[in-house]
Amino acid sequence: xxxxxxxxxxxxxxxxxxxxxxxxxxxxxxxxxxxxxxxxxxxxxxxxxxxxxxxxxxxxxxxxxxxxxxxxxxxxxxxxxxxxxxxxxxxxxxxxxxxxxxxxxxxxxxxxxxxxxxxxxxxxxxxxxxxxxxxxxxxxxxxxxxxxxxxxxxxxxxxxxxxxxxxxxxxxxxxxxxxxxxxxxxxxxxxxxxxxxxxxxxxxxxxxxxxxxxxxxxxxxxxxxxxxxxxxxxxxxxxxxxxxxxxxxxxxxxxxxxxxxxxxxxxxxxxxxxxxxxxxxxxxx
Numbered sequence: 001x002x003x004x005x006x007x008x009x010x011x012x013x014x015x016x017x018x019x020x021x022x023x024x025x026x027x028x029x030x031x032x033x034x035x036x037x038x039x040x041x042x043x044x045x046x047x048x049x050x051x052x053x054x055x056x057x058x059x060x061x062x063x064x065x066x067x068x069x070x071x072x073x074x075x076x077x078x079x080x081x082x083x084x085x086x087x088x089x090x091x092x093x094x095x096x097x098x099x100x101x102x103x104x105x106x107x108x109x110x111x112x113x114x115x116x117x118x119x120x121x122x123x124x125x126x127x128x129x130x131x132x133x134x135x136x137x138x139x140x141x142x143x144x145x146x147x148x149x150x151x152x153x154x155x156x157x158x159x160x161x162x163x164x165x166x167x168x169x170x171x172x173x174x175x176x177x178x179x180x181x182x183x184x185x186x187x188x189x190x191x192x193x194x195x196x197x198x199x200x201x202x203x204x205x206x207x208x209x210x211x212x213x214x215x216x217x218x219x220x221x222x223x224x225x226x227x228x229x230x231x232x233x234x235x236x237x238x239x240x241x242x243x244x245x246x247x248x249x250x251x252x253x254x255x256x257x258x259x260x261x262x263x264x265x266x267x268x269x270x271x272x273x274x275x276x277x278x279x280x281x282x283x284x285x
Contacts, residue, residue, distance in 0.1 A: 003040040007049040014058060014138050014167055020051045022140055022163045029053055029165055031074060031113035034105050059112070059167050062086060071169045073112020078103070080111055089173040090131060092180035092200050096123045099184055099196075112166045115151070118158045118221070121192035123184060125152055126222035130198040130214030133171045139164035152221040178202045181280035183273045184216065187260065193217050194261050195269040197225075197249075199277035201232070208232045208241075208282065218253040218270055227251035228274055237282050246275035 007024075011017040021027050028047035030036055031054070039045045053059065059074040062083045069085050077097045080086055086094050093111075100106055100114070100123055114124045115135065128135075129148045136145050137160055146159045153159060160166055174180075184196035196216030202209045211232040213225035227248030235241045255266035279285040 001041050001043060003037075004043060004046040006040075006047055008052065009049060010052045010055055012055045012057070014056060014165070017051055017053050017056060017165055018138060018140055018163065020049070021165065024049045027051060027162075029116075031116070032076065032109035034101070034109040035113065035117045035119070053165070065170070067175075068170045068172050071111055071171065073110065073116070073166045073168055075111050077106035077109050077111065077114075081106070090171045092127055092131060092182060092198055093124070093171070095180060096127045096182035096196075096198060099123055099182060112169065115169065116158055116160055116166045118152050118156050119192070120155060120220050120222070121194075121217045123182065123193055123196055123198075123216055126196060126214035126216040127182065127198040128169065128171075128214075129222045129224060130200055130212040131171050131174075132212070133169050135159070135166055136168045136170065137161075137164050138167045143167070145170070149224070155220040174200060174202075176202050177204065178210075179281040179283055181277045183277035183280070185269050185273060192260075195255075195266050195273055197270070197273040197277040199274070199281040201278060201281040203237050203282060206237055208235055208237050211278070213249075213274060213278070215249070215253060215270060215274075218250075218255050218266060220254070220256075223253055225249050225251070225253075225270075225274060228278070232278065237284065239279060239284055242278045242282065242284065243275055246271050246278065249274040 009020045026048040030052040060072045133148045135151045180200040184193040193216045198214040200212040211229045231245035249270040250267040255263040
């Protein structure tokens with residue numbers, strides 16, 4: 001189908017983009033376009049104005065900033081995969097990004113766009129949550145920083161206001177003996193996750209000293225598997241201990257029934273995939 005008629009604005013700076021957002025009542029941001037364009041073609045969205053931020057250079061790239069790396073929201077998935085800072089300090093992001101759709105989508109889709117879209121089946125929100133990322137949001141009132149645990153509010157809903165945009169993501173560097181792995185289950189290649197698990201684990205003296213586990217598609221927002229993390233930390237880095245901890249994966253979640261899976265099946269998958277992800281992250285697989 002063909003989208004409804006709309007005005008098209010293409011700013012070159014963050015300030016210009018904010019001004020464009022504030023200039024109308026029904027304005028949508030166009031980042032990579034991999035989510036917005038399909039719904040516009042189906043006329044499930046019909047904005048009066050589309051603000052294309054693909055030329056905002058300051059929102060692209062990866063840089064170091066002390067104990068964090070900063071990823072511009074307009075950095076594409078393909079650029080993420082090729083960036084040495086991401087591989088060195090936040091490899092979990094690269095591991096999950098490798099599973100996103102296909103090369104064509106990864107060349108157009110953006111890291112910030114995937115987070116701001118906040119689809120519960122999207123792979124990257126759970127990763128941002130597991131890594132304690134911080135979202136930098138710009139608006140007419142200036143910039144503010146929101147931790148990932150407060151950024152995802154509900155289905156397709158984030159802390160970004162109507163006259164704001166996500167400009168960059170700050171990701172704390174993982175220092176020490178960390179391992180990571182992203183495990184997902186989908187029915188066909190390039191499909192959304194039925195369930196996904198983002199795991200980062202730090203081993204020390206044969207034990208698991210720290211664990212961060214994020215779950216994809218186990219609620220309307222990404223969730224931390226707090227029960228699994230508590231069970232892992234301080235315990236032996238063994239397959240038996242990991243299996244026992246993974247049994248807590250469904251605690252505090254609210255999986256839904258849909259055409260792809262029932263809630264109880266998702267809970268089962270969460271346990272199985274958490275075990276696999278933690279074993280791989282801990283180097284025990």
